[in-house]
Amino acid sequence: MSLKSQPDEIIEDKSPNFIRSIITEDIREGRHSSITTRFPPEPNGYLHIGHAKSICLNFNLAQDFEGKCHLRFDDTNPIKEEQEFIDAIREDVTWLGFNWGIHEFFTSDYFEKLYLWAEDLIIAEKAYVDDLSADEIREYRGTLTEPGRKSPYRNRSIEENLELFRNMQSGKFKNGAKVLRAKINMSSGNLNLRDPVLYRILHSEHPRTGSQWCIYPTYDFAHGQSDAIERITHSICTLEFEDHRPLYDWLVDNIQLPSKPKQFEFSRLNLTHTILSKRQLKRLVSEGLVSGWDDPRMPTISGYRRRGYPAYAIRDFINRIGVSKSNSIVEIQSLEACVREYLNQKALRRMAVLRPIKVIIDNYPQNQVEELRAIDKPNDPNSSTRMIPFGRELYIEREDFLEEPTKKFFRLAPGREVRLRFAYFITCQKIIKDSNGEIKELRCTYDPETKGGNAPDGRKVKGTIHWVSAEHAIEAEIHQYDYLFKSENPSENENFLDDVNPNSLKKLLGCKLEPCLKDSAISATVQFERLGYYCLDKAATADHIIFNQTIGLRENMKKKT
């Protein structure tokens, strides 16, 4: 994934994977002349980075083989689905950089067809209405090692089934009173084939069809047929659906469909220190452990966006980790590396002081202000520059000063000379403490000859630190983040909520920013030199500036201590 120059224009390489091989083979053998894939989210929550893997896979495949990728909302369960989620999904897929054009569909668009196909199955004696309760069905299903038993309602006549099913449809029964089941094999080793439920009664308002229906198809009954309607050639899903494939195929074979799609499975994404289950993410939101689906600590697409992660970095990450069928947990550092790699090239450099300590330069003229030139992107020879005000009173980072420096500490200390980035060499002459012994300010002197940061006499300085003019600094609140979960694999805990990191968010008040940061745009991530990457939070206002830490710079602790 080399993106040395201009990430956005670069064509992302995708490493070979087994699905690509299958498609290449399918095309070579003439099974398809072009392909169609689909991304089928259920609108019952926000998209997370696990979905990004599926999105990238499906859209990239379509693009690379000159096919199409549909966006299909899999809305077969009105109890859980909401319009808010539909809107958020559209926004997130778009932000990630994919365009489904006019190919936006809803499984609910096919309710009518699905219903008719269910009647066809009844007529073909391959489906029946069952009066067993949910508990009874479970009981009759048997166990993993013992076969199930046939429902006593399994042999109703076609006429009776048809009438019952129509009455289900017209609202004659209460929720759970009856279901439509496929008649397959109650002793199959695959539980999905033990007469799976096809339709259930749900008297519930659907976000799109309203109260038009009170029976809804299950995932199994809807998915393959929807794929067939859309003429999806490769229906790609995650590993846990592998056991459903025989049912998928059974339905495709036993219903008159416009095409015969095939299902392929890959392993879902897992990340260390992260939870990627919509159910669990939902709990974090509903229990107020985070501020919302787009909390910058959330692994959601919207959370990453708010955090300042570039869409490119997410795509790059997905391309790097590859696609396979083995269960895996990717180290979060791999994602972070992509974010840093992109931002290192793209982000403008700025200066900000998180935990300020005042520095007064005694030999600098009172009331004098100089405008010093600073480069926006030091690694870019064509970089723009900006002017930064410099004065007698400055702020530097508290941790850039040590009263009793260790051997490897080469920043400011009593009697030590360091460089203020883009400015002058200063030497610490005196420490002023308050009554509690806390350092209040540092008295320093500067060398006027070192303007710009170089000494004409060629003397070197070991450290360079960042600073902000006290008079010109703008005040801000800065949010520093740590992993939301303490352990590498939060789901291994009895209760994942016990593993929530109590220090995942630190709000720093009274931070000092260089003046030009006043005009930051939301989501334009900048680098605060020597600290990390930051972006303006969406909740910031003109008089209450808030920056989110996107990610810190790498730190070489070996050298530092």
Add this chain to the structure above:
RNA sequence: UGGGGCGUAGCCAAGUGGCCUAAGGCACCGGCUUUUGAUGCCGGCAUUCGGAGGUUCGAAUCCUCCCGCCCCAGCCA
């Protein structure tokens, strides 16, 4: 003797019988450069592919057995 999958370095992952004494990325470890202890650059990092047998002139790739891990008993998706 339920069914379905997976096992290549710390983490992902290429590889489909000979050019594999096994790509690439992340992580890690050295060195150089550096007005960000960042970046960049250079170098190192599996004689070995879950294990044991076998087939073959030749196996990570084929066969057999064994071991380990994951998924399935929602009228969720």
